[in-house]
Amino acid sequence: MISQVVRTFLLSFVISSVFCHDINTYNADYGVYVGELSSPESDISGQVFVVNATTLQIFNLTFSPTQQDLYFWLDTKETPTKEGVKAHTYEYGITPLGSFPEDNDRVVVHVPEKNRIDDFKSFSIYSFKTDKNYASLVLPEALKIPKSVALTTEFSGKRYSLRSGPLYVIDRRTIKVYGFTFEGNKAPKTYFYAGRGASVSYSSGVKVAIRGKDEKEISEISENYRGGKDIILELPENYDIFHIDWISVYCYKYRVNFGSVLVPTDDTLANLPPYVPSFKRNSDEKSMTRGVLKGSAERRNFTFQLGDIEHIKNYNVLLTTRTDKLIAFLLQGNLRSPKYVWHVNSVMTPDLYLMRNVTYNFNVEGGREKMIPEFYNPLYIGDDENGGYNELSENEIERVTVHSPGPIESNTGPLCLWMHNKDKSANEPDTFLDCDGWPEDVHSFAFTPNETTPSVLYYNSGNNFNMGGRIFIVDELPEDIADSAEVPYNREKWHTLALSRQRADKVNGGKATLAAVFLIILTIMIA
Known part of the structure; x- marks a missing residue:
């Protein structure tokens, strides 16, 4: 309990320091700050950042829904109208908003498909049935949107057919590798490896997870990748693209670099989207099998x-x-x-x-x-x-x-x-x-x-x-x-049950009528 309180306090302290910056300024940890979600008529508040062209995140959100018809809302006008669109969350999808878990340090909001955040002028919490704005902010003009970056570098090596297409840096901790080719089924104890320094070395690196494969722990590359599959790498916590110099396909057993790419040191990655943690399912949760x-x-x-x-x-x-x-x-x-x-x-x-x-x-x-x-x-x-x-x-x-x-x-x-x-x-x-x-x-x-x-x-x-x-x-x-x-x-059983209910309703209705007549007579006699 104490650790949770301390964590929340530290997060609030760190976030509050961001707001010394002006609207529409970039912060590498949170994105582009676009303002405070607030209203003089409600206790709703929260600091809103643009993550990328289709995602927002809200920190320190205080929100207690008072009705069933509230949505995150985007509109092409500076005040929300019924012509706007819903923005959805992991927790509620496109359904009306409810309370968010207290241990959430942020709420992530997604723009509807076929739209970008700069298509709109306002973001709000809105009821379209009552046409009421509960809290809103006006998005800045010429909005600075963090952008993912395509690199020109590729993996290439002489062993185990290592090669790839270009790398695409999605955000600070997420890198996509196009067309990855590698005979992982033949290579001894090999991992993706990232670290600092002028050259790849065992002592200055750390293992990197492959999304969808290394959800619980990072395991060696054992699959035969033939180039028809793109993979996504996720740098470990406390690491990001700004604090590594290289990414390698590395033999952990014999400490051999099979092939590596260098991370740009210029301002190529200056405005990357911040890393947003993905929502993890409970370990004991099982998927429903549909009939x-x-x-x-x-x-x-x-x-x-x-x-x-x-x-x-x-x-x-x-x-x-x-x-x-x-x-x-x-x-x-x-x-x-x-x-x-x-x-x-x-x-x-x-x-x-x-x-x-x-x-x-x-x-x-x-x-x-x-x-x-x-x-x-x-x-x-x-x-x-x-x-x-x-x-x-x-x-x-x-x-x-x-x-x-x-x-x-x-x-x-x-x-x-x-x-x-x-x-x-x-x-x-x-x-x-x-x-x-x-x-x-x-x-x-x-x-x-x-x-x-x-x-x-x-x-x-x-x-x-x-x-x-x-x-x-x-x-x-x-x-x-x-x-x-x-x-x-049995539908015949349903029909029989309906008949019995009808008879019961008639009897109960008759009893209710007699009781009502008796009460009226009693009232007259007392008067």
């Missing part, structure tokens, strides 16, 4: 119902996050996950494989009660991964193509909910289905993909984010992927 349902001749009907996911550990949502020109797909479990997700034919958020020029029926049983947002889920098929069509801004809606027929609001039906069977006996399934309303009220629509339908679509809720899954449109169904097992349910 699969194929639209075969025996399966032309897909029924969409809700499922309670609270009993499922480490539920993960697939998001896309763009940093500079890199696309990173993040699986993570600390997003604002929905309480319910779509269960299709009883399978939780499966991948669907549908054939072109074949008609499928989609039955919707996700609730139509607008007063309870969790139970109002119009189904739609579109090219947007995250769903929540009714919650999107005008700018976001323009980017979405809906492929399901009719208005989205029309695709609602009675509520059916898959529940976890906590008190099940040995021969009972883990889940059971509970339905409200009448099975005759189920809404259905037909969907026929054709030659012009995109190969990947998504099914989602029009009212809630992150509830759906993928639809793969194919010419032939894959034979090497197995279907998931469905849990059978």
Whole structure:
């Protein structure tokens, strides 16, 4: 606890020293300072820096959301308007903002795809439903954006076919090596190595991690790289490109430099983006394996119902996050996950494989009660991964193509909910289905993909984010992927249950009427 307090204090002290600089000035550790995110009407505050053309980071953010409809917002006007766009975070994606973990030393914010930070004039925390600005700043004109740098140097050596394309310095601690070629399966105990000095030496260097390979510890290069693969190097903590003179492919066992590149000593790297730590998944967190349902001749009907996911550990949502020109797909479990997700034919958020020029029926049983947002889920098929069509801004809606027929609001039906069977006996399934309303009220629509339908679509809720899954449109169904097992349910049982509920409602309604008459008579007699 004490160490955390000390860490927070030291960070605040260091950050505060940055603000002696003017707006639109570069700091190698944090980026280009663009101002204080603040408002006289709220207690929101935070210091905002530009990391690169598509990323911001906020330090010392004080933010306690008072409502459900707040977003980081970018606008082409100096004050936020409904014509602006959402900027997303790792923690919440494009969903409304919630509280951020106290141990976060920064909040990283990403500009939407196909945009750059200098396309906008303001950055804010904004509610587009109420058109209210909760905190904002005006971005400076002629914004100085930190830039990654391409080097002309390449790896080249006489042993083990070592060579590469040029190196690309992404930020202070991250270097991309294009077209890396090296017979790592033959070389003895070899690592990427970086250090200081006029020449490569064992005593002045340190091992360098390969992203995606050395997440836990740095291991030797053992793969046969044939040039068709780019790799990304991450310098260790307390090292950066400004404090090394060379990067080597180095034989640790015999202390031999197989080939190296020199780091420029001029001002080539003067305005590099700062290093932003990547978010790590918990070591005990496991990725969710999605089910699969194929639209075969025996399966032309897909029924969409809700499922309670609270009993499922480490539920993960697939998001896309763009940093500079890199696309990173993040699986993570600390997003604002929905309480319910779509269960299709009883399978939780499966991948669907549908054939072109074949008609499928989609039955919707996700609730139509607008007063309870969790139970109002119009189904739609579109090219947007995250769903929540009714919650999107005008700018976001323009980017979405809906492929399901009719208005989205029309695709609602009675509520059916898959529940976890906590008190099940040995021969009972883990889940059971509970339905409200009448099975005759189920809404259905037909969907026929054709030659012009995109190969990947998504099914989602029009009212809630992150509830759906993928639809793969194919010419032939894959034979090497197995279907998931469905849990059978009895629709006649649902109808019987609906009748019994109707009778109970009539009886209870009659009792309530008699009680009301009795109270009225009693009131008159007392008067």
